[in-house]
Amino acid sequence: MKRSLFACGLALLAVMGVAGPGRAAAPAPVDWPTPADPATLPQGAWRDMVMYGQKLIVRTFSVLGPEVPDPAMRYAGNNLACQNCHLNGGTQRFGLPLIGVYGAFPAYMGREDEVRTLEDRINGCMERSMNGRALPADGKEMKAMLAYIQYVSTGIPVGKNIEGRGSAPLPLLKRAASPMRGATVYQKTCAVCHQPDGQGKRNGAKGDAGGYQFPPLWGPDSFNNGAGMHRLIAAATFVHANMPVGTTYTSPALTGDDAWDVAAYINAQPRPVRAHLERDYPNRSRKPVDAPFPPFADSFSLQQHRVGPFQPITDALRGKSPAP
Ligand code: HEC
Numbered sequence: 001m002k003r004s005l006f007a008c009g010l011a012l013l014a015v016m017g018v019a020g021p022g023r024a025a026a027p028a029p030v031d032w033p034t035p036a037d038p039a040t041l042p043q044g045a046w047r048d049m050v051m052y053g054q055k056l057i058v059r060t061f062s063v064l065g066p067e068v069p070d071p072a073m074r075y076a077g078n079n080l081a082c083q084n085c086h087l088n089g090g091t092q093r094f095g096l097p098l099i100g101v102y103g104a105f106p107a108y109m110g111r112e113d114e115v116r117t118l119e120d121r122i123n124g125c126m127e128r129s130m131n132g133r134a135l136p137a138d139g140k141e142m143k144a145m146l147a148y149i150q151y152v153s154t155g156i157p158v159g160k161n162i163e164g165r166g167s168a169p170l171p172l173l174k175r176a177a178s179p180m181r182g183a184t185v186y187q188k189t190c191a192v193c194h195q196p197d198g199q200g201k202r203n204g205a206k207g208d209a210g211g212y213q214f215p216p217l218w219g220p221d222s223f224n225n226g227a228g229m230h231r232l233i234a235a236a237t238f239v240h241a242n243m244p245v246g247t248t249y250t251s252p253a254l255t256g257d258d259a260w261d262v263a264a265y266i267n268a269q270p271r272p273v274r275a276h277l278e279r280d281y282p283n284r285s286r287k288p289v290d291a292p293f294p295p296f297a298d299s300f301s302l303q304q305h306r307v308g309p310f311q312p313i314t315d316a317l318r319g320k321s322p323a324p
């Protein structure tokens with residue numbers, strides 16, 4: 001748990017006051033909300049559940065990780081935390097926030113070509129980002145995550161796509177991203193925390209379910225190749241807006257070129273492999289241009305889907321220019 005949840009405890013209450021029950025929802029809450037620390041909620045079952053959900057997001061490895069004592073609870077296949085990507089407990093603007101996400105589901109998901117619930121979406125990250133298995137939809141852990149996501153989404157109207165969701169957009173490169181150039185950026189800018197071999201730095205010792213001070217970016221304890229972060233556009237936009245940690249989208253530390261190249265370098269490294277990725281995006285025309293696995297609706301190379309340039313693929317799919 002980091003600073004922002006504790007920061008301005010009253011901001012959320014102010015928002016709730018405006019949009020409380022019995023009033024017409026005020027359009028356009030403008031300021032990025034800073035949810036109060038759930039510990040300030042009144043004692044009771046709701047507070048307990050929200051706080052358990054917060055723990056599951058912030059310290060996932062300590063409850064659901066592969067090193068917890070009870071084998072039945074080892075749902076995650078790696079020692080990451082949701083918060084490693086959903087920064088500051090999912091409260092950071094353009095740091096893949098969970099704020100506002102409660103009212104964004106159910107939603108159409110191209111990966112399955114169907115309408116999916118928030119439970120399904122959470123399990124998507126369990127199976128890919130966490131390289132594990134799905135949580136039971138009606139179990140305590142899923143309920144707790146939903147409670148926490150609902151809590152941080154309080155005051156955001158259902159169906160309103162909050163500005164600051166995802167990662168801040170970044171102009172596409174005209175050239176292919178270069179993993180080789182990215183290696184130099186990595187050793188200069190990232191290795192100090194994520195380590196020269198990309199395996200991160202643990203909080204404690206292997207086997208103690210203590211997670212990471214600096215999470216691994218590749219290797220056996222990282223996200224698998226079916227994860228969102230393994231798509232170049234997702235990774236480059238995340239890194240540009242948020243890395244090195246402490247960076248925000250308003251003052252990025254990396255140039256756009258450096259972010260694209262370092263993301264391409266990370267995603268060229270070995271990581272756990274997810275079976276049957278060819279079954280993702282059964283409607284091929286809905287497949288993101290940066291999905292780095294076949295088959296594709298177009299005839300661009302796998303390499304171009306991995307590292308770009310992406311604009312020609314987008315143009316061809318929109319019928320603006322011919323595929324090669
Ligand atoms: C390695 C990074 C990473 C980790 C760890 C991770 N996620 Fe995600 N998550 C992502 C990315 C990237 C996306 C957006 C994917 C996309 O563009 O489709 C995402 C999307 C989501 C969404 C949908 C957000 C939205 O705006 O629609 C939810 C909910 C979610 N994750 C929950 C979780 C939970 C819960 C955990 C822990 C159990 C978790 N994630 C762990 C990277 C991660």
Ligand code: HEC
Nearest residue numbers: 083084085189190193213214215216217239243244245262
């Ligand atoms: C000062 C230390 C530091 C530096 C330097 C740094 N990071 Fe991170 N990075 C972190 C921490 C800490 C997290 C996890 C955030 C959290 O849990 O709050 C993280 C998370 C990540 C993640 C998502 C989690 C995962 O395991 O994949 C990616 C991707 C990432 N960093 C890439 C980079 C890249 C690329 C660079 C260099 C441009 C970089 N980082 C530089 C500390 C750092």
